Amino acid sequence: MLIGVIADDFTGGSDIANTLAKGVPPAGGLRTAQYPGVPTTPADPAIEAGVISLKSRSAQAAEAVADSLVALNWLLAQGCEQIIFKYCSTFDSTDEGNIGPVADALAAALDVAGVVVCPAFPTAGRTVYQGHLFVFDRLLSESGMQNHPLTPMTDPDLRRVLARQSAGEIGLVAWPTVAAGSVAIRDALDRIAAEGQTFAVVDAISDADLMQIGLALDGVPLLTGGSGIALGLPGNFIRAGKAKGGAGPVQPVSGPGAILAGSCSGATRGQVDQHLADHPGLAIDVPAVMEGRVTAADLVAFITANAARAPLVYSSGAPEQVTEMQRRFGREQVAASLDALFADTARELIAQGYRRIVVAGGETSGAVAQAVTQALRVDAMRIGPEIDPGVPILSLNKDQPVLLALKSGNFGAPDFFAKALRMMEGPL
Numbered sequence: 001m002l003i004g005v006i007a008d009d010f011t012g013g014s015d016i017a018n019t020l021a022k023g024v025p026p027a028g029g030l031r032t033a034q035y036p037g038v039p040t041t042p043a044d045p046a047i048e049a050g051v052i053s054l055k056s057r058s059a060q061a062a063e064a065v066a067d068s069l070v071a072l073n074w075l076l077a078q079g080c081e082q083i084i085f086k087y088c089s090t091f092d093s094t095d096e097g098n099i100g101p102v103a104d105a106l107a108a109a110l111d112v113a114g115v116v117v118c119p120a121f122p123t124a125g126r127t128v129y130q131g132h133l134f135v136f137d138r139l140l141s142e143s144g145m146q147n148h149p150l151t152p153m154t155d156p157d158l159r160r161v162l163a164r165q166s167a168g169e170i171g172l173v174a175w176p177t178v179a180a181g182s183v184a185i186r187d188a189l190d191r192i193a194a195e196g197q198t199f200a201v202v203d204a205i206s207d208a209d210l211m212q213i214g215l216a217l218d219g220v221p222l223l224t225g226g227s228g229i230a231l232g233l234p235g236n237f238i239r240a241g242k243a244k245g246g247a248g249p250v251q252p253v254s255g256p257g258a259i260l261a262g263s264c265s266g267a268t269r270g271q272v273d274q275h276l277a278d279h280p281g282l283a284i285d286v287p288a289v290m291e292g293r294v295t296a297a298d299l300v301a302f303i304t305a306n307a308a309r310a311p312l313v314y315s316s317g318a319p320e321q322v323t324e325m326q327r328r329f330g331r332e333q334v335a336a337s338l339d340a341l342f343a344d345t346a347r348e349l350i351a352q353g354y355r356r357i358v359v360a361g362g363e364t365s366g367a368v369a370q371a372v373t374q375a376l377r378v379d380a381m382r383i384g385p386e387i388d389p390g391v392p393i394l395s396l397n398k399d400q401p402v403l404l405a406l407k408s409g410n411f412g413a414p415d416f417f418a419k420a421l422r423m424m425e426g427p428l
């Protein structure tokens, strides 16, 4: 294993695994696996990039740090030369963390400074300019992310956001330097490191910028960012003759499939609306869940009654509904109950022979993917074709493979749900 990724949630893990597996022509991508949590056994030696998905975005900061360091040690033990801390392209975090505390701990463990901080993902509209994060033509704080149920983002200035969470000093590599190319970027990072600054927010407004940043990062032990930061990295290892790349195809799957949506992000709510126009859907009654009147058995009953028609069950609600539920029942309690509901539903669907499951939402995906991988006793997921930018098909490789899609809340075209289930039937 050459590149090791510590992803702070499962959809983020899928997103960067997709980037590493796909690569950029002519070099192509690496043989990549995504792991649900830190594996307890050594990796398959054929794997060149390993992505450990944690649930550290929403955990307490101390737990996020501890889990990330365990992941780091496992990745180093597999031989990784380069470690990436993957967080959200919308920098999802709070003043307590967890991006700052985890990045501080990784930089200290590897004894490095001038560590890149770059959440840019231009394909999904996320760009960084003069240290400020944009989502398409809006600053992060006006993009809808200010209403996120768990990590509302109200400040678009990445240096200021990170400074509230991190003990380290933070520099900036502004776009004119990035536009000057990889040598200028590397010089700027070296200068920032020599000045003793732990982090360097790096601007990027296009994939071409990210490719130059990737070249500048050849041989750098630690970097942090969204999935875009990985764009230029496979090429470094392939050109050096260290990696072969080229993963085999994944096997398509037919039979019943289902869609589980726990994300309240704008893109997911649009996808829910579009899907309901011509498919069956069940809106989860959140107060009834909190009071024990609706359980996984109810969701499974709805899904099985509509098995052939791409059924959707969803808790996705508008910001004012989310606020009201959190006020009545508590933020953590609602999140924990809905996570458990989706996990129990997925476990039962697997028991009943469902082999295609599409999930929307980072927290929701974490809960579902953990339940499914535990039920099937698999500890690695292979990366299949991309459904929409940042969302690949994942194959849990058994004699009878199970295919998953873990969609970040804000990713995917309006027809994502039906398209994902259809693509899984092949040809892949």
Ligand SMILES: Nc1ncnc2c1ncn2[C@@H]1O[C@H](COP(=O)(O)OP(=O)(O)O)[C@@H](O)[C@H]1O
Binding pocket: 149, 150, 262, 263, 264, 265, 268, 286, 315, 316, 317, 321, 322, 323, 325, 326, 334, 335, 336, 338, 339, 360, 361, 362, 363, 364, 365, 407, 408, 409, 410
């Ligand atoms: N109707 C609702 N009311 C309150 N909270 C909700 C509701 N539906 C989902 N949630 C919670 O909102 C969070 C959504 O997070 P997540 O699954 O990561 O989605 P995203 O990828 O859009 O951020 C989860 O913790 C989930 O439990």
Ligand SMILES: O=C(O)[C@@H](O)C(=O)COP(=O)(O)O
Binding pocket: 009, 011, 012, 013, 015, 016, 087, 088, 089, 090, 121, 226, 227, 361, 362, 363, 390, 407, 408, 409, 410
């Ligand atoms: O970087 C991204 O935007 C995604 O990979 C990601 O992390 C998404 O998180 P959720 O929106 O919570 O699914």
